[in-house]
Amino acid sequence: MTTAPLSGRKAQAARNDELILSAARAVFTADPGAPIAAVAERAGVGISALYRRYPSKEALLQKLCGDGLKLYIAVTEKAMDDQGDPWEAFAGYMRGIVDADTNSLTIRLAGTFQPTEELYRDAARSSDLAVQAHARAVEAGVLRPDVTVADIALLFEQLASIKLGDEERTTQLRHRYLALVLDALRVPQGHRPLPGPPPEDRELQARWTP
Known part of the structure; x- marks a missing residue:
């Protein structure tokens, strides 16, 4: 069974999520007290895009x-x-x-x-x-x-x-x-x-x- 490819918008959302999680791991393992804005900056995504996926630092x-x-x-x-x-x-x-x-x-x-x-x-x-x-x-x-x-x-x-x-x-x-x-x-x-x-x-x- 093959998985249907994601649509353009969903594919971009998936890429953003991967970038966010990779950035969050790097940021928070370096400094657990870092603000969530530092994650958005490192991931290269807007803070609003991050908050749509993760409503708080706790959730991330x-x-x-x-x-x-x-x-x-x-x-x-x-x-x-x-x-x-x-x-x-x-x-x-x-x-x-x-x-x-x-x-x-x-x-x-x-x-x-x-x-x-x-x-x-x-x-x-x-x-x-x-x-x-x-x-x-x-x-x-x-x-x-x-x-x-x-x-x-x-x-x-x-x-x-x-x-x-x-x-x-x-x-x-x-x-x-x-x-x-x-x-x-x-x-x-x-x-x-x-x-x-x-x-x-x-x-x-x-x-x-x-």
């Missing part, structure tokens, strides 16, 4: 994080469908999330807006999938058992914080350090216990309360 932030959650879910579901080597499936999940860069939104936007019910549902789904991916790797004996789901979440955030040079250089460096992280996560012949307790879910979730 909700859309950004909603899209991020859906991308996280899609990447993790794909990894969970991989029935091959358990370690490669887990490593593929890690690489996919780093490439998706959804954690940049968490780092900068947590607590800056009120999540919707849909966001809470998608967050619960993404959390459940993260638990499943972690449990499968531990049960297969490929992921060190003293690493928790919350540990993995904060490792993603640490990798997302790496920004140097242009987008291509940033991607190269994130994958360089991800390779080191993966070596540390894989069950070795013998390893030292990790110092200190792991982060708790309540500590991570509390950041989303404005």
Whole structure:
């Protein structure tokens, strides 16, 4: 089944929406306190065109994080469908999330807006999938058992914080350090216990309360 092409007006609206969301991500991950007018300026669209699509900054932030959650879910579901080597499936999940860069939104936007019910549902789904991916790797004996789901979440955030040079250089460096992280996560012949307790879910979730 083929999808009918969008009419000229609808196609332009779709392009504007893509420009707005790309600009919003760049603007708000750089400065969560930036005004919505900065998004319109970066996107090259009129402020009225932006407000027709997103009536407030809050709505725009909700859309950004909603899209991020859906991308996280899609990447993790794909990894969970991989029935091959358990370690490669887990490593593929890690690489996919780093490439998706959804954690940049968490780092900068947590607590800056009120999540919707849909966001809470998608967050619960993404959390459940993260638990499943972690449990499968531990049960297969490929992921060190003293690493928790919350540990993995904060490792993603640490990798997302790496920004140097242009987008291509940033991607190269994130994958360089991800390779080191993966070596540390894989069950070795013998390893030292990790110092200190792991982060708790309540500590991570509390950041989303404005």
